[in-house]
Amino acid sequence: MKIGVLTSGGDAPGMNAAIRAVVRQADALGHETWGIHRGYQGLLEGDMAPLPSRACANILQRGGTILQTARCPEFHDPIFRAKAAANLKDTGIEAIVVIGGDGSFRAAEVLQREHGVACAGIPGTIDNDLAGTERTLGFDTALNTAVEAIDRIRDTASSHGRLFLIEVMGRSSGMLAVHTALACGAEAVLYPESPEDSYEGLVSQLNASWLRGKRSSIVVVAEGDTAGRAMAVGERLKRDHPLDLRVVVLGHVQRGGSPSAMDRIWGSRWGAEAVRRLDRGESGFYLGEVAGALVAQPISRVLEPQPVPPGDLGRLVTTLAR
Numbered sequence: 001m002k003i004g005v006l007t008s009g010g011d012a013p014g015m016n017a018a019i020r021a022v023v024r025q026a027d028a029l030g031h032e033t034w035g036i037h038r039g040y041q042g043l044l045e046g047d048m049a050p051l052p053s054r055a056c057a058n059i060l061q062r063g064g065t066i067l068q069t070a071r072c073p074e075f076h077d078p079i080f081r082a083k084a085a086a087n088l089k090d091t092g093i094e095a096i097v098v099i100g101g102d103g104s105f106r107a108a109e110v111l112q113r114e115h116g117v118a119c120a121g122i123p124g125t126i127d128n129d130l131a132g133t134e135r136t137l138g139f140d141t142a143l144n145t146a147v148e149a150i151d152r153i154r155d156t157a158s159s160h161g162r163l164f165l166i167e168v169m170g171r172s173s174g175m176l177a178v179h180t181a182l183a184c185g186a187e188a189v190l191y192p193e194s195p196e197d198s199y200e201g202l203v204s205q206l207n208a209s210w211l212r213g214k215r216s217s218i219v220v221v222a223e224g225d226t227a228g229r230a231m232a233v234g235e236r237l238k239r240d241h242p243l244d245l246r247v248v249v250l251g252h253v254q255r256g257g258s259p260s261a262m263d264r265i266w267g268s269r270w271g272a273e274a275v276r277r278l279d280r281g282e283s284g285f286y287l288g289e290v291a292g293a294l295v296a297q298p299i300s301r302v303l304e305p306q307p308v309p310p311g312d313l314g315r316l317v318t319t320l321a322r
């Protein structure tokens, strides 16, 4: 069998580990792997080539994706999806492994439904916002990157007695923000799904800390709809709080870097498992981790609402910041 593999949507550390495992497990089972470049854009353009085992040497520890990734708006149009399916057929590729986030899985779901393309999904997104899995590739690495950066900022925050607003990634998901805030001992966290009226709550909390004698603070802000949201919050906060304030947007630094051991391990496990299942004739699934175990979900589950950060974690950030 010829198996295609692509990475799509935002890149995430650990994608290369998954690519390597797909290729080498396929090789071990007597299948051939083709690399599809730049996600669904490459699929549309027929930009794909055989990806042998040797081409995957020394990629396990590298961030980003050797196949590159892209966003491809045309894929929302059935005419272009038909073209993509025809490209697969012409090349003789019978199944594809899609490494990406919920958008990439939606595309795989519709491709399988409309054209019978056998699809397998591997969760790859630093946001960790997929239904049916407690882990996605890249989240652990991005979390550790953000924590390391904020530890450094805390040194200067306490030396100068400053308040730092630190923006982390997460347009529609506060997973990264909440976990980063907890791991850094932040004063507070603002994130999209936050149940409270977060700005007013933040001001009263910071003012109460000030009165208790706290002279430096870290507040983690999820980027929300537009990157730079922390800037807007900072401008407002300057008028409502006495501490000298600085804003840091961590930005794309969170996407890069060598994947953590856990992202390499799960990339390897998921990559191999995806191929083993395709080899057994299964399709239309994506893999995940639930309570430490490797699990498979029907790809249609990606249409379910995305998980929200547990509210108790956000509250714990506040409780522990005394």
Ligand code: ADP
Pocket (backbone or CB within 6 Å): 008, 009, 010, 040, 070, 071, 072, 073, 074, 075, 076, 077, 100, 101, 102, 103, 104, 105, 106, 107, 110, 125
């Ligand atoms: P992620 O996979 O990280 O969530 P996106 O949401 O940007 O990233 O999705 C990646 C790509 O998947 C999009 O650029 C588009 O090509 C395709 N895609 C996303 N959603 C759909 C959909 N509902 N139908 C068809 N294709 C989609």
